Amino acid sequence: MPSSDLERIFGPGGELSRAHPHYEPRPGQLEMARAVALSLEAGKHLLVEAGTGTGKTLAYLVPAVLSGLRVVVSTGTKTLQDQIIDGDIPFIRDKLGLRVSAAAMKGRDNYLCLRRFREFEQEPFFSNFEDEGPFSAVRTWSRKTEAGDRAEVPGLPDEAAFWRSINARGDTCTGTRCESYEDCFLTRLKRRASSAQIVVVNHHLFFADLVLRQDAYGRVLPDHDRVIFDEAHLLEEIATHYLGLSLSSFRIEELVSDAERVLLSSGPHGRSPRDGPAREVDLAAQGRGWGGRRGRKGSARRSGGDRGPARRLPQAQTARAEAERFFEIFRREGEGKERPWGGRGQWRRKGQWGRAGERPDTGGHAGTSQGRFRFRPAELQPELAVAYERLSAALDALVAATAPRSATSEEAVLIERRATEIMATLRGILSAEEADTVTWAEARGHGVFLGAAPVDVSRPLSEMLFERVEGAVLTSATLSVLDDFSFARQRLGVGEADELRISSPFDYER
Ligand code: SF4
Known part of the structure; x- marks a missing residue:
């Protein structure tokens, strides 16, 4: 990817400045975008600590889109995942004029299972009276949703117990033998994701998929060329859960x-x-x-x-x-x-x-x-x-x-x-x-x-992930300890990788 493409977008007077009236070119953002582009192209791992205000989401998304590779972007939280798919991707497409196809995938528990919902509707059972109102909202939503993602249901409490009786979790799914298989939200989502260039997931789903791949039981994510982890300081915590x-x-x-x-x-x-x-x-x-x-x-x-x-x-x-x-x-x-x-x-x-x-x-x-x-x-x-x-x-x-x-x-x-x-x-x-x-x-x-x-996930992570995937990019606002990445590299089993630290532009201003 020519470096001039990135300068044309991130540089002074570039497309970002024209697309966003309050955008101020940040040298750190351009530097990060260049490093990410290089990592994706060369297939070499990269650790980037980017301080607050760097604009790191665009600094990795734009090179990912320009690379033409299929890239999985994994975030620590669903909030950032939603932000990328609803905010950054449309911005790149509409304001920067780049062609991009993208899909977001969350864990199966987030989606409605059509079969279980039908059964539950016939004989609803609530362990709390308070659940009846939210269930009524789910029923109304279920008639019109395209994605089947519970995040779309207004006011559905995280702790609504009935959701576990109607979600699409794996151990209750009958797969291709299900009469709703073709209409199933997950079937449709997997098809969309398999033709998307950028697939946005969260670390929970990424590691659930990684574990599934070891046993050849199947996989959730489509095959991909590269992976970018945002909020990478959460990786060890979440990997520990899935590897245990x-x-x-x-x-x-x-x-x-x-x-x-x-x-x-x-x-x-x-x-x-x-x-x-x-x-x-x-x-x-x-x-x-x-x-x-x-x-x-x-x-x-x-x-x-x-x-x-x-x-x-x-x-x-x-x-x-x-x-x-x-x-x-x-x-x-x-x-x-x-x-x-x-x-x-x-x-x-x-x-x-x-x-x-x-x-x-x-x-x-x-x-x-x-x-x-x-x-x-x-x-x-x-x-x-x-x-x-x-x-x-x-x-x-x-x-x-x-x-x-x-x-x-x-x-x-x-x-x-x-x-x-x-x-x-x-x-x-x-x-x-x-x-x-x-x-x-x-x-x-x-x-x-x-x-x-x-106690230590470095070896399994190294064997299952970093030795198998090329060009993994790990970024976060806090990835180093006293300006040193050794601790993160060792705890995560990253092995050989390029490193970059970008100070917050707010620090420059002070
Ligand atoms: S395929 Fe599985 S998740 Fe989808 S509707 Fe059928 S049982 Fe539910």
């Missing part, structure tokens, strides 16, 4: 509820869902909310169906009780501990690295955290092993009960797969090597979250 394991009690709760629904909707007593329960066991009425002795916040309410807690099958009841027993060990363990493990990021040098804007596997449920604490599985034995075996046996029995439905129900097939994945994740967490992994637990609201996080 995590599981919440909500995931088991949802599995049990879905299995129960499959069973009730087709028997075993030949009943239709509206005929009433085969056997009612109302745990809520016994004062035993599903999430442990704290119970649910608010009241459960069914409307138009029997999906609520009043309708229980024996296998589901046993699975719930065993899950409660299992997670109760961690609730009890956490009580009285004064946050002995301060949370993710503890092993990083204090003050140098930001925290990810999102929590891992929150289950879309809000609640007051008792704090995350570190636990050692060996110290919770033999109680933990017994509880694990009992939970495993209970889920096996539940899966066995749904198995006869597998011939006719894709959901029944998925239930077995989900149960297997859940138990494999739990096994992985409980058997994590102490030397290179931190095992943690957190009680939050009426849920319990468990995880195993690698």
Whole structure:
């Protein structure tokens, strides 16, 4: 890419100045754009620390567009992702007159699943009365949305629990066997992205895709030539989550509820869902909310169906009780501990690295955290092993009960797969090597979250990413420590890379 192209755009009297009345040419921005162009062209990694006001988004987007390569731009937050796709890309296209095709992709959880939404609409169930208003907004929006992205729904709270029952998450998707596959928002999005030159994602999706690619299970992102990470100071934090394991009690709760629904909707007593329960066991009425002795916040309410807690099958009841027993060990363990493990990021040098804007596997449920604490599985034995075996046996029995439905129900097939994945994740967490992994637990609201996080992600990142991808650009306002990039390079396993520091233009002015 000729350097004169960049000067024509970023230089004094250039196209940016003409397009934007308040634009002032910044030497640092042009310098960064040149370095990014070189990195993309030569396929060499680049670390750029660009101070506030540099205009770094355009400094990497314009060279990316001019390169003609397919570039994935990954941001730390969805906010920046939206800003790029709704603000910067149209600006480049309309004001700078550059031809560019771009698509934004978020994690699957952000999109509406047409199949699950249809099912939920038939028998809505809300764990909180307050969710009925937002659901009504979702229903109206669902009739007209083109993208199916929850960010479009006005006022939809992050913690709206029903969203987990209707989103397009992977473990509940029946893929090409789904009757809505062709209309599915994700199918259409993947097609759009596969023909776009610039694909804008966030780090969460990028690493979810990176992990998927290792097992050849599939991939979410289209193949690409280069990757640019903005807000790169968040990479280690987010990579740690995706390269580790995590599981919440909500995931088991949802599995049990879905299995129960499959069973009730087709028997075993030949009943239709509206005929009433085969056997009612109302745990809520016994004062035993599903999430442990704290119970649910608010009241459960069914409307138009029997999906609520009043309708229980024996296998589901046993699975719930065993899950409660299992997670109760961690609730009890956490009580009285004064946050002995301060949370993710503890092993990083204090003050140098930001925290990810999102929590891992929150289950879309809000609640007051008792704090995350570190636990050692060996110290919770033999109680933990017994509880694990009992939970495993209970889920096996539940899966066995749904198995006869597998011939006719894709959901029944998925239930077995989900149960297997859940138990494999739990096994992985409980058997994590102490030397290179931190095992943690957190009680939050009426849920319990468990995880195993690698202490050092540099080697897997190096092997999975930086040795395979050419010309990765990492940029942030805070990437160096005392003007030195060694710490970031070492923590992220970047290897050989060019480096550039651009001071904030505000510093020049002072
Ligand atoms: S293909 Fe998957 S995500 Fe899409 S509508 Fe069907 S089940 Fe839902």
